[in-house]
Amino acid sequence: MALAGLFLVVFLLVHLGINLLLLANDDGQAFSAAANFMGTNAVIRVMEPVLFGGFLLHMLFGLLVSFRNRASRPVRYQHKSLSETSPLSKYMFHSGIIVFIFLVLHLIDFYFIKVGLVAPPAGVERHDFYHRSLALFADKGYSAAYMVGFLFLGFHLNHAVQAAFQTMGFNHSKYTGAVKAGSTIYSVIVAGGFMIIPLWFMISR
Amino acid sequence: MNFTLKIWRQKNGADKGGLVTYEVKGISPDSSFFEMLDMLNQQLIGQGIDPVSFDHDCREGICGTCSLYINGRPHGPLKGVTTCQLHMRSFRDGEAIFIEPWRCGAFPVIKDLIVDRSAFDRIIQSGGYVSVNSGGIPDANAIPVPKHDSDASFDAAACIGCGACVASCPNASAMLFVSSKVSHLALLPQGRIEAERRVQNMVATMDSLGFGNCSNTYACEAECPKEISVANIARMNREFLAAKVFAEKEKKVSFSL
Numbered sequence: 001m002a003l004a005g006l007f008l009v010v011f012l013l014v015h016l017g018i019n020l021l022l023l024a025n026d027d028g029q030a031f032s033a034a035a036n037f038m039g040t041n042a043v044i045r046v047m048e049p050v051l052f053g054g055f056l057l058h059m060l061f062g063l064l065v066s067f068r069n070r071a072s073r074p075v076r077y078q079h080k081s082l083s084e085t086s087p088l089s090k091y092m093f094h095s096g097i098i099v100f101i102f103l104v105l106h107l108i109d110f111y112f113i114k115v116g117l118v119a120p121p122a123g124v125e126r127h128d129f130y131h132r133s134l135a136l137f138a139d140k141g142y143s144a145a146y147m148v149g150f151l152f153l154g155f156h157l158n159h160a161v162q163a164a165f166q167t168m169g170f171n172h173s174k175y176t177g178a179v180k181a182g183s184t185i186y187s188v189i190v191a192g193g194f195m196i197i198p199l200w201f202m203i204s205r
Numbered sequence: 206m207n208f209t210l211k212i213w214r215q216k217n218g219a220d221k222g223g224l225v226t227y228e229v230k231g232i233s234p235d236s237s238f239f240e241m242l243d244m245l246n247q248q249l250i251g252q253g254i255d256p257v258s259f260d261h262d263c264r265e266g267i268c269g270t271c272s273l274y275i276n277g278r279p280h281g282p283l284k285g286v287t288t289c290q291l292h293m294r295s296f297r298d299g300e301a302i303f304i305e306p307w308r309c310g311a312f313p314v315i316k317d318l319i320v321d322r323s324a325f326d327r328i329i330q331s332g333g334y335v336s337v338n339s340g341g342i343p344d345a346n347a348i349p350v351p352k353h354d355s356d357a358s359f360d361a362a363a364c365i366g367c368g369a370c371v372a373s374c375p376n377a378s379a380m381l382f383v384s385s386k387v388s389h390l391a392l393l394p395q396g397r398i399e400a401e402r403r404v405q406n407m408v409a410t411m412d413s414l415g416f417g418n419c420s421n422t423y424a425c426e427a428e429c430p431k432e433i434s435v436a437n438i439a440r441m442n443r444e445f446l447a448a449k450v451f452a453e454k455e456k457k458v459s460f461s462l
Contacts (some may be wrong), residue, residue: 069377069378069417069420071310071417072376072378075308078275078305079305085422089420089423090422128283166439166442167439169439170439171439196403
């Protein structure tokens with residue numbers, strides 16, 4: 001789960017980099033060129049099923065581990081736990097479910113249209129991600145849901161990245177503080193970076 | 206001080222059990238938690254009621270026998286102490302105190318607040334032996350050990366095996382306990398000889414006994430009476446991964462007379 005998660009962490013940065021091109025004032029040229037590159041480059045084409053596999057493995061292991069963890073305490077405590085822990089760490093399953101719902105909706109809105117599983121809306125060509133994004137972000141309800149999805153992804157990542165290092169055996173008296181800070185910085189960059197885009201469209205249009 | 210106690214009562218492993226409320230009055234703030242329970246039991250005996258069963262032995266925080274999940278925390282509200290080191294001054298006068306047994310499928314309730322923690326013994330047994338030469342007393346400096354390793358090993362060896370880590374973990378995971386046992390031997394040259402086999406066997410036994418998995422909430426570290434660090438869990442994960450990937454296949458030896 002940790003390994004697959006770390007792989008997804010790299011993917012998110014690439015995705016964010018491309019999405020931020022939406023903010024360029026060039027009528028979507030840079031964004032469309034990047035989307036076209038991702039859709040045609042041979043290496044990326046090979047990596048796409050690997051990425052789906054990564055998501056699938058991460059979710060499957062997450063579910064398996066969560067069910068096993070629940071089963072390990074068949075009788076629960078009567079008093080709620082007051083142990084001092086990070087609340088984000090205790091709700092990884094819940095934040096993961098919200099991110100999963102967001103991911104499915106996101107795939108329906110973009111990927112399924114691209115591969116032809118879902119019909120594109122009238123007037124938008126199925127490979128034209130730029131105008132599809134503009135149309136979706138014009139809807140304030142969609143933009144709000146998009147931002148909520150990324151807020152929870154941020155919560156998930158904030159704990160996940162440093163936890164993945166710990167699970168892989170990396171805990172060092174000198175560097176663990178930096179890993180934890182890096183985990184928080186990364187989650188703020190990813191969640192904030194994706195959330196800026198609908199905000200920008202809301203303000204600028 | 207007066208307290209309302211809500212204590213888990215359960216006749217035996219087959220009984221469903223439930224919380225029973227008792228009132229205790231006139232408790233000195235300097236009474237230990239167990240002295241307060243002793244007073245309650247004296248009261249119950251006088252009323253012809255079966256006294257509350259709970260584990261205790263040394264009553265000075267070194268044996269790891271005592272347990273009790275008190276108001277949502279193993280060993281109660283103080284950091285770095287066992288229940289036997291807890292005093293009633295840590296509670297408010299008139300407070301309702303919930304007292305429950307450790308909860309984990311691998312720690313079945315025997316009676317009331319006593320659970321069977323022999324699962325820990327089985328994990329230790331599966332770790333096997335440490336090769337130490339018999340004979341005369343070796344020179345203290347015969348095997349050099351870096352100071353940091355020696356300190357880290359001693360810190361891990363401070364684990365008293367009470368099970369608070371399992372009790373506090375939202376997943377009832379035993380990773381802090383097992384990792385402290387793996388670490389205190391793996392950090393010393395004497396323990397390196399069987400290190401690969403030890404970590405694999407202990408983790409396999411831990412998994413087979415039904416403990417949960419670590420999701421890095423670090424509740425264990427926050428509640429450990431000996432303040433064992435989760436750095437030990439990372440060390441065990443390292444040891445385990447390295448052993449799984451790099452350990453050579455063991456040569457099969459067939460014995461014949």
